[in-house]
Amino acid sequence: MVISNKIKTAIQNGSMVRLMFEDGIKLKIQYGKDAVFDYSLGNPDLPPPLAFKAALEEVAAEDKPGAHGYMPNAGLQETRSEIAKYLTETHWEELGAIFDVDHVIMTVGAAGGLNCVMKAILDPGDEVLVLAPYFMEYFYYVDNHGGALKVVETDSGFRPVPGRIWDAIGKKTKALLINTPNNPTGAVYGPGELREIGEVLSQASNRFKRDIVLVSDEPYRKITFKGIKAPSVLAAYDRSVMVTSFSKDLSIPGERLGYVAINPRMAGAGDLSSAVTLANRILGSVNAPALIQRVVKNLLREEADLGMYEERSVFLAGELRKLGYEVSEPEGAFYLFPKSPIPDDLVFASLLREENILAVPGEGFGRPGHFRLSLCLDKPMIQRSLQGFSRALEKARHSFDGEGQ
Amino acid sequence: MVISNKIKTAIQNGSMVRLMFEDGIKLKIQYGKDAVFDYSLGNPDLPPPLAFKAALEEVAAEDKPGAHGYMPNAGLQETRSEIAKYLTETHWEELGAIFDVDHVIMTVGAAGGLNCVMKAILDPGDEVLVLAPYFMEYFYYVDNHGGALKVVETDSGFRPVPGRIWDAIGKKTKALLINTPNNPTGAVYGPGELREIGEVLSQASNRFKRDIVLVSDEPYRKITFKGIKAPSVLAAYDRSVMVTSFSKDLSIPGERLGYVAINPRMAGAGDLSSAVTLANRILGSVNAPALIQRVVKNLLREEADLGMYEERSVFLAGELRKLGYEVSEPEGAFYLFPKSPIPDDLVFASLLREENILAVPGEGFGRPGHFRLSLCLDKPMIQRSLQGFSRALEKARHSFDGEGQ
Numbered sequence: 001m002v003i004s005n006k007i008k009t010a011i012q013n014g015s016m017v018r019l020m021f022e023d024g025i026k027l028k029i030q031y032g033k034d035a036v037f038d039y040s041l042g043n044p045d046l047p048p049p050l051a052f053k054a055a056l057e058e059v060a061a062e063d064k065p066g067a068h069g070y071m072p073n074a075g076l077q078e079t080r081s082e083i084a085k086y087l088t089e090t091h092w093e094e095l096g097a098i099f100d101v102d103h104v105i106m107t108v109g110a111a112g113g114l115n116c117v118m119k120a121i122l123d124p125g126d127e128v129l130v131l132a133p134y135f136m137e138y139f140y141y142v143d144n145h146g147g148a149l150k151v152v153e154t155d156s157g158f159r160p161v162p163g164r165i166w167d168a169i170g171k172k173t174k175a176l177l178i179n180t181p182n183n184p185t186g187a188v189y190g191p192g193e194l195r196e197i198g199e200v201l202s203q204a205s206n207r208f209k210r211d212i213v214l215v216s217d218e219p220y221r222k223i224t225f226k227g228i229k230a231p232s233v234l235a236a237y238d239r240s241v242m243v244t245s246f247s248k249d250l251s252i253p254g255e256r257l258g259y260v261a262i263n264p265r266m267a268g269a270g271d272l273s274s275a276v277t278l279a280n281r282i283l284g285s286v287n288a289p290a291l292i293q294r295v296v297k298n299l300l301r302e303e304a305d306l307g308m309y310e311e312r313s314v315f316l317a318g319e320l321r322k323l324g325y326e327v328s329e330p331e332g333a334f335y336l337f338p339k340s341p342i343p344d345d346l347v348f349a350s351l352l353r354e355e356n357i358l359a360v361p362g363e364g365f366g367r368p369g370h371f372r373l374s375l376c377l378d379k380p381m382i383q384r385s386l387q388g389f390s391r392a393l394e395k396a397r398h399s400f401d402g403e404g405q
Numbered sequence: 406m407v408i409s410n411k412i413k414t415a416i417q418n419g420s421m422v423r424l425m426f427e428d429g430i431k432l433k434i435q436y437g438k439d440a441v442f443d444y445s446l447g448n449p450d451l452p453p454p455l456a457f458k459a460a461l462e463e464v465a466a467e468d469k470p471g472a473h474g475y476m477p478n479a480g481l482q483e484t485r486s487e488i489a490k491y492l493t494e495t496h497w498e499e500l501g502a503i504f505d506v507d508h509v510i511m512t513v514g515a516a517g518g519l520n521c522v523m524k525a526i527l528d529p530g531d532e533v534l535v536l537a538p539y540f541m542e543y544f545y546y547v548d549n550h551g552g553a554l555k556v557v558e559t560d561s562g563f564r565p566v567p568g569r570i571w572d573a574i575g576k577k578t579k580a581l582l583i584n585t586p587n588n589p590t591g592a593v594y595g596p597g598e599l600r601e602i603g604e605v606l607s608q609a610s611n612r613f614k615r616d617i618v619l620v621s622d623e624p625y626r627k628i629t630f631k632g633i634k635a636p637s638v639l640a641a642y643d644r645s646v647m648v649t650s651f652s653k654d655l656s657i658p659g660e661r662l663g664y665v666a667i668n669p670r671m672a673g674a675g676d677l678s679s680a681v682t683l684a685n686r687i688l689g690s691v692n693a694p695a696l697i698q699r700v701v702k703n704l705l706r707e708e709a710d711l712g713m714y715e716e717r718s719v720f721l722a723g724e725l726r727k728l729g730y731e732v733s734e735p736e737g738a739f740y741l742f743p744k745s746p747i748p749d750d751l752v753f754a755s756l757l758r759e760e761n762i763l764a765v766p767g768e769g770f771g772r773p774g775h776f777r778l779s780l781c782l783d784k785p786m787i788q789r790s791l792q793g794f795s796r797a798l799e800k801a802r803h804s805f806d807g808e809g810q
Contacts (some may be wrong), residue, residue: 002616002644003680004528010687011679053468054474056696060465063458068657070448072427108513108661118445119549123409140687144524146551239407252473254695256513264561268407274416275408282415282545284516289694290659291461297561347574 010140017136020358031191031356039373040279040358042183042353044251046304052250052295059294068290073281074273075106076170076260079293086300088201089262094191094235097264102394105276106288110219113276114141114177115240115283117260120275122147126174128215131160133337133367135183137368138255145186147174151366157328158185158337162196169204176201181220184337185374186313186330191231198237205239211268214240219258222249222303223311224332238265241272246296248334251304257292267385301386311335312375316382323390326351334375345371351395354371355388417543422446422541425763431791436761442760442790444778445667447588451655453708457700464699473695478686480511480664484698491705492666499596501667510681511661511693515624515650518681519546519582520688522646525680526618527552528694529578533620536565538742540588540622542792550779552579556771562733563742567601569775574609580618581606586625586635589742589770591628591718591735596636603642610644611624616673619645624663627708628655628705629737630715641668646677651701656709662697665708714739717780721787728795739780742767746801750776756800760793 001008020040027036074080082097091097107113118128124146130138132151142149152168155161165176176197182190189197190381198214205212216233221244224230234240245258260276262269280287317336326339340348345361345368352359352371362370377385406413425445432441466562479485489504512518523533529551535543537556547554557573560566570581581602585594594602603619604784610617621638626649629635639645650663665681667674685692722732722741731744745753750773751767757764767775782790 001676002618002671003525004526007525007680007683008676011676011683021475023478041475043471045471046567048473052776053465056465058464065452066448066450066455067659069659070426070446071659072430083694108517108690108694110559110692112513113588113689115689120408120412123411124407137687141689144549152583195424215408224548252695254472254474254692256691256694266407271413271416272407277673278416280410282542283549284515284518284520284659285689285690286516287659289513289661289697290657302733313688344717 017360017364020360022384024358026178027068027358029101029357032266034381035328035356037357037381037388038277039377040360041376042374042378044248044253044304045308045376045378046251048251049299049302049304051299051302052252054296055299059291062191062283067294071290073286073287074104074277075288076290076293077101077104077127079106079297080104082297082300083259083261091232091234093266094232099261101261102265102273105260105273106281106293107257107258107260107280108285108288109247109253110243110258111137111141112285112288113243113245113258113260114215114217115144116279116344117215117243118142118145119279119283120272121174123174125172127170127172128174129168129176133158133184133365133370134361135179136364136366144395158182158187160189160193160197162200165197165205165258166200167174169208169212171202172214173204173208174210175215177215177217178233179217180233181224181332183333184335186333186335186337188228188331189233190229191236192363194231194233194236195313201237201239211239213267216240216242218242218244219248220333222308223334225330229333229334234261234263238263238267240266248295249303250299254293255289256290257288257296263293292403301308309375312379312382315379316373316375317385324393325389337370337373340369340371341393342399343369345369346394348396351392352388355392357385357392407673413529422765422769423623425765429763432761435665440761442762442782442793444782445765446781447779448781449653449658449709450781450783451540451656451711451713453656454704454709456704456707457657458694460700460704472699474693476695478692479682480510480611480693481695481698482506484511484524485509487702487705488666491654496637496639500670504666504669507678508667508669508674510665510678510685511698512663512665512685512691513693514652514658514661515622515648516542516546517661517690518648518650518663518694519620519622519682520549521684522620522648523547523550523552524684524688525677526579528579530577532575532577533579534570534573534581536583538563538589538770538775539770540584540765541769543582550624562594563596565594565602567605570602571605571609574605574613574617576613576615578609578613578617579615580620581740583621583638584622584623585638586629586737588625588738590741591738591740591742593633593635593736594638596641599636599638599641606642607643615807616644621645621647623647623649624653625738628711628714628739630718631736633736635737639666642670643672645671654708654711655701655704657697660694660697660702662693663745664749671769714780717782717784717787720784721778724791725794728791729798730794741778741780742775743778745774745776746798747804750774753797753801756797757793760797762793
């Protein structure tokens, strides 16, 4: 066998989300694009803001020697400097600290950034806590670097439970990885919740005499609903890093640009900056793509028409409820995470698929009994999918009643 | 401590090449750009071909929905398809096999591609052989994925020695990683040499009942001198993959685009393709940057004015010889790897640095007693650096004579 045992297993397990993405492509070829309701992958469908296109054309037209060449591994100085200023301003009220360029490392998306952070902090056997339900790729981002994921359940409303986090921490714990606004639940952790988490990590760090790191994955930071603003996670705990990207803000996930922001208040921030930069180099990214760094430099306050996600969320959640689904309203990100009308969410996802509706079973996020709908379809498509949701629910009830007899 | 023990050690060891790159930036600020002769990093200084700029502007101006969105993890179908055609044609005479899209996986540069391949094939404790002198980052690309590098020396003319490779192979050996045209030596392995290597790997695979993989890192494939053409490595051994990039061909290393090409003749090519694609996803690249994939699609036969490297090589090698240096003539890539006039190449590199000449000690490539000069300076700069080379040589001779007394 040419490939490794570990990768062989990983291929067999697949990624539900990705398998559905590929499945969706095939279905669309078979039935036509307008007949397949692809709620599977979180692939932003909004066009990038107009300013993005203008900046891209401007950068493309430039004639700057070395513009496409290597750069320091942490990224372009001018882009990092703008981001540092932006972070200082946007976190100031809560954090009151000044970011400088060394606190910012440009990465190949947030996923690349998370891998760099894990590479930078994990020794073999270290544990990283995650709050379930969670984005399943986290398993790999930790496992890739010799760490082990340890799952802590949130409560039935998907809120973090500080006592459970405390109980899960042991002498092997190196980090807590959180994601707010959350994929798949849409929860946005409030300042009080974050403070409690910070307090737990402080006490646990003292107890186990280890520097436990809070890693906050925030690609959906700008996508919040009902007037909620995502609070600064960094303000809740000094030993923290934020990982984010331009993928959702500017609707450019394929361009693979993100960054790691290190809390300026952290003791050892400089060491961590060097470590993440080194990881960026040796994991093979070397540096984040050059051109797109120049493009986003002046677009830090620009965004796609993100309000669309709230509109879709309110609309679809409302319609699904009318049909009889149990759906809680997300506070941010761009997913619904309804309850599966039958206990087996895999079976229910296959009933949806019969209606050409692609949804990811909750099992794919460590929380069976639910399914995830990504709100990356426009409203007319969502509208047209409702009949399918209705029929699938009928079938589910029918088959479940049948089973019960 | 926030960072891991392993990364801490790595930071302390640094990368000589990268440290010099950063040192060079500082020196240039201090003395001015024209007074520092930066032969350290292999950062192509040639402008990209005109066709690149035209294609970039065209793609930037396009209004294609989803153009900056996610795509299959292996990359854009249309780009992979063009590359498959290109590979089929350019390898046909030697290999006689047809590449299809599944044999091509787009990656974040060749470095990203090598990491994906290693992730795809290595189980913990597996060994990867490299031929010294070698690009030192290979250590990390293997270590990142639980493998161990095992060094096999080439002969005094930097040619591979099949007998030594045979002797180095054991039951833990999973791969041989070669680099031709070679960094730092400039050696281009000939068809006969490659056939012998292939034969050794075939016999060893039988002997140890393992599928030993030949991984060929070929970012300099198009940069060959004296009319030499780099032969198809894939033709020499079925169980082989080629990893390359657009970094040198188009002079765009900062854009981070490369690909892995799997030998269509390999049994299990499909498995390896799935494994490399999965690795691309879980290591956080997700996919190679979108925009630049569309840009290069029709530029596969375009190149920067690569002949410049041969001109510089001939010129600098000749001049250094006149001064009294011992330099062998490279057959390709864009480096000279002269003998250090004193045994301690670290000391000699510091003598060069006193002349504002940045060169990487051979120790940085596992071959002390040499130093590497990257030919990414224009001829007037090379010309102006000669005095410094002359003075450094004088000092070296003087200090060494002194030591001898």
